[in-house]
Amino acid sequence: MNQVPTRSESKPDYHWKLEDLFASQAEWDAEYAKVRKQIGEIAAYQGKLKNAAAIAECFALEDDLSLSTERLYVYANMRHHEDMAEGKNQALSEKSKKLSVEVNEALSFITPEILSLSEEQLKSFIQDPSLSRTYKHTLEEMLRQKPHVLSKNEEALLAQVGNISQSPSTIFGMMNNADMKFPKVKNENGEEVELTHGSYIQFLESRDRSVREAAFKAVYDTYGKWRNTLAATLNANVAKNIFYANVRHFPSALEMSLFGDNIPQSVYDNLISTVHEHLPLMHRYMELRKKLLKVDELHMYDLFAPLVEEFDMDIDYNQAKKTVYDALVPLGESYRKTLQSGFEDGWIDVYENQGKRSGAYSWGAYGTHPYVLLNHKDNLNSMFTLAHEMGHAMHSYYSDENQEYRDAQYTIFLAEVASTLNEALLMDYLLNKSTDPKEKMYLLTYYADQFRTTLFRQTMFAEFEKIVHARTEAGESLTPQDLCDIYYDLNVKYYGKDMVVDKEIAMEWARIPHFYTSFYVYKYSTGFSAATSFAKQILDEGQPAVDRYMGFLKSGGSDYPINILKKAGVDMSTPEPIAQAMSVFKDLIEQMEQLTAGR
Template identity: 45%
Template sequence: MTEVKKLPQRKEVPVELTWDLELIFANSGEFDAAVTELEQQVITFLTYQGQVGQSAQTLLTALEAWLDLDRALEKIYVYASMKNDQDTKNAEYQALFTRVQKLVAEVSAKIAWFEPELLALSEETVATYLQAEPKLQQYQHLLEVLLAKKAHILSDKEEALLAGASDILGAPENIFGVLNNADFKFAQVSDEAGNKVQLSQGLYGKLLESVNREVRKEAFEKLYLVYHQFRHTLATTLATHVRMHNFEAKLRGYNSAQERALASNSIPVKVYTTLLEQVEQHLPLLHRYVELRKKVLGLTELHMYDLYTPLTGKANLAYTYEEAKQESLKALAVLGDDYLEHVKEAYASRWIDVVENEGKRSGAYSSGVYDTAPYILLNWQDNLDNLFTLVHEMGHSMHTYLTTHNQPYQYGDYPIFLAEIASTTNENLLTQYLLETQKDPQVQAYVLNHYLDGFKGTVFRQAQFAQFELWLHEQEASGQALTAEKLADYYGKLNQHYYGSAVVNDQQIAYEWARIPHFYYNFYVYQYATGFAAATTLSQNILSKDPAKLTAYLDYLQAGSSNYPLEVMKQAGVNMEESAYLQEAFKVFEKRLNQLEGLLLK
């Protein structure tokens, strides 16, 4: 009988392939001491209540105490969340994370008075205080951003109630996370060698790339059996989450949840709608790529599970983790020696949790705050896609590193809108590196195919998600019930519209919404698409070898939140208030589609 391959337990993973969270807190005693100190900070901070606006000095003192408290809290939170993510089945880590979530809610409730009290100050008063106290001037942009919220801040009591209920309001996302990462059990499937393997979130993506159609079909069908089985529960969690977004937006006086979400990054709704308009205009390019896939694969019917397998079959571009590290250094060398030294530090200092284990959170991310390393979570598989994932997440981590080492704490983070730009710039640099170094036409075709698939997944697919997310909130706001059947009907039709008539709209794909964690992130996904498009221009700037353009890009990585996101991007060389950067991205897509057609249809 063939032995079933199982994921290792956390304790079985080699230490060198795990992240070193002891760099944050060496032991539980140190963690507990940090919590105790935080609780004392809260007590001290409460003494400033009612005094924030008395003078320039009291404003400065209270503002600094508020930032210090936030700084301590985020360090505690990121530690607990990463401990939980490395093994979501571990009861000790679950309890730790739950404890910290409650702590965040309690602290947030106790300090919720601060922003309303600050915003009660007139702009004239704040301007006077800035002149009177020079030390306040380093917080000028922060105060501008905070004061912009003035029309949407509630009373002290209302803010405290909302803050205290933050863990309750976050319940739908937490429930989905537990179901998706810990409780769902997927069937055994066959890999390309005929071995029975336990299907998992991480393995699913690799199986969809298989050149064996039966392998990818079985993985596709058996994965969606689970999501279809729990479709009503998953529709309820998602609908409740959307309802919460709409409730808070209405409560705060926004026209929509979309407007509220984008306002948090000072992004006008026009940026979102321009993306959807440009993608809609360029859908014929996606349809053309889908038609090429159907033709090259020689299929009478192209199914959704046929959209990820390489058109050129297998190429000699599988990488072990060690090989991928070396390739990443070569691909990113164009960013300069200083950048590379920090990447090497990430590899040498165990900032990366590499392999999949039982209970580990699926997917990949970069996580870190001002006083921690910029950690990376992976679920490594030996393929090209994971090399891209490594380079992508390293883009996030280096963005974090350069920001935290060049900005004071108040500007030592960057808005989500800017985050995906750094990561996808790295992906673009890797693509160009591979096209330049791999001379075999079959390998070049493989890389072009991978780029086009990446564009499809990052621009077209994320725009599809963004359109679905917008529809979800509009439906709920108009009083429509978001049942599993309603969600599946709309999503299935939307999927057909995006991919066109060349692909069979499999019934399973209508439930794809049920497995996408990003629908719980509050209008997050559109930024993948805008980020990829902006990264196209930035990567071309870097590759031009113009020192001024490289400097402008590195300045962007160091800017953090010291200016408004769109202004940071303008200084880096991209105006995201216009559609030109999107049109440029589609031109690159078309150019590389032409190249691939030339190689495959000779």
């Protein structure tokens, strides 16, 4: 096994070029000094935002200040991520974080001050040419937020409550990550080994069923011992959400959560109802999984078990780049030319080195090309990660190229669409190219499990959140047993008759961190559905669908996410995109069934 090199030992050809952001430390320092000066300049506008001219000037300075701060922050933290043990860049990262806090504090007066003006004044500013040309969407959003913004004193009081409101999440995090200890379990060799959050999924992916079962029961038995405390913590989080919804004059916690992205509740409800309609496909996949695993009963601990024999796909980085490039032919030559530039011109930091931040991400600052951090391994997962992160990067590139700074940043609701679409096109390409039945089955199960874990499972989570909040808002007090019953019944509904829904799974609600970022998980399902719908349209229709998709990439955050998707041909207020995604899932199952019949 090769030793991981230090940063200085790793090959510069595979490093990103952060010099494109700042050519030298001296350049960074000069920008830092400029920002410190501008913090004082922005303060001069406080109390003066009463006319269009003053607001336009203030917004322009705010944009300049925000962009410079973003550039400083991104550069310092990406330098830090190259080797997180290196002291100089640790200090630079901390310096940029402190500056960012100061800038946010300096800018914090702007929105409340403008919102203190009358609705008539705000509407007149939206029509004023000196503002509407660049800031129309910002002012429209402020006007939309106005009914839910309180008086200055009330907002100050709510701000003070902010730290207290984080208590349920903080307590859960400490308990789940620091205090929760699982018993040791036996691995495939009969050795007793430590069970942790990190190793749990590895145990569930074991080919030895007794290992999977032991890990599954050990985890949920442990959570079960803390069920009363964990239920109290989750209920406290729900109560916190309902408090904020009431105070800010929203009909429900769900509608308050959706308000930020201007998403109608019908989108959330529509996701759940459309997935319900297609649950027979999930049940059919469970039946197939049971057959492929050759078991008399399919249990919850069998969901991550590999369905095919060992199959290694050895794919080095250059081959991964070429395959992704070839797979994205349907997006056209202009897209692929930019993609090639990303591959060759210092966008990507490719390989692991000592101290490098783990995982993968796409990041950057407006005005400079995006960047991608990888820790590439020569396997299928890493190739999909490359396609995924470059999808994010291309979305940012086209948004920045076509939008002003303020309108370039797209929302989380849209963020996973471009990345997941690239994965969908890559999978389609690999499946069409594959002639080895074993390889094809490996790819099909890989993709089918993405549908299971992203579209179905995250929707089930979303439904659980909706039920729990609605029942609490109706005045019910949910006991630990109530939470377990709700969660268990959802598993029965989603997995169907071919699944033995083990009693232990009733405690799974207690280990889902996303339930403390309430009503967030549905975005995984909608993003996956929208991306799969886009991919299907592009493969079926060709250029007209590509043109619509490129329009989506170029829109950034210039409109509300539902409107941006709708213009591009994906209307999430209807069942159609989810139904299109389900048709792809159905095709995968049929291909798997054909291969299985041929065995």
